[in-house]
Amino acid sequence: xxxxxxxxxxxxxxxxxxxxxxxxxxxxxxxxxxxxxxxxxxxxxxxxxxxxxxxxxxxxxxxxxxxxxxxxxxxxxxxxxxxxxxxxxxxxxxxxxxxxxxxxxxxxxxxx
Numbered sequence: 001x002x003x004x005x006x007x008x009x010x011x012x013x014x015x016x017x018x019x020x021x022x023x024x025x026x027x028x029x030x031x032x033x034x035x036x037x038x039x040x041x042x043x044x045x046x047x048x049x050x051x052x053x054x055x056x057x058x059x060x061x062x063x064x065x066x067x068x069x070x071x072x073x074x075x076x077x078x079x080x081x082x083x084x085x086x087x088x089x090x091x092x093x094x095x096x097x098x099x100x101x102x103x104x105x106x107x108x109x110x111x112x
Contacts, residue, residue, distance in 0.1 A: 010060030012038045023047065035063045 012019050017031040025041030028050075037052050038060050039045055047054040052061050066073050 010038060010058070012036055012060075022049070034065055037061045037063075 012027060012029045016036070017029050019027050019029045022028045023045075025039060025045050026047055027038045029036040029038070035050065035052070037047075037054065039047065039054050039056065040058050042057070044057055045054060050063075052063060054061060
């Protein structure tokens with residue numbers, strides 16, 4: 001029995017920011033609100049860079065910003081290229097970084 005045709009697609013749009021080839025089958029895009037990766041290869045890829053982890057042949061990851069303040073992380077609001085971070089006191093410390101990629105516990109791709 002033949003494996004079903006994969007209909008999952010992900011592609012980077014040139015209008016969202018500059019795109020660079022970072023490894024065979026891997027392209028990274030710098031966007032106004034974070035990074036995005038596109039994966040496309042005839043053979044399985046095993047990628048781990050910039051807190052982006054991918055294993056498979058085709059797919060994509062969009063990394064969005066997160067704010068950590070007082071040990072609590074949340075996604076900030078945005079207005080164009082500006083992250084909107086509410087401060088509750090007259091003085092507050094926070095860290096702005098990429099939102100952590102959630103773990104994927106199951107394999108959804110079929111081997112060919």
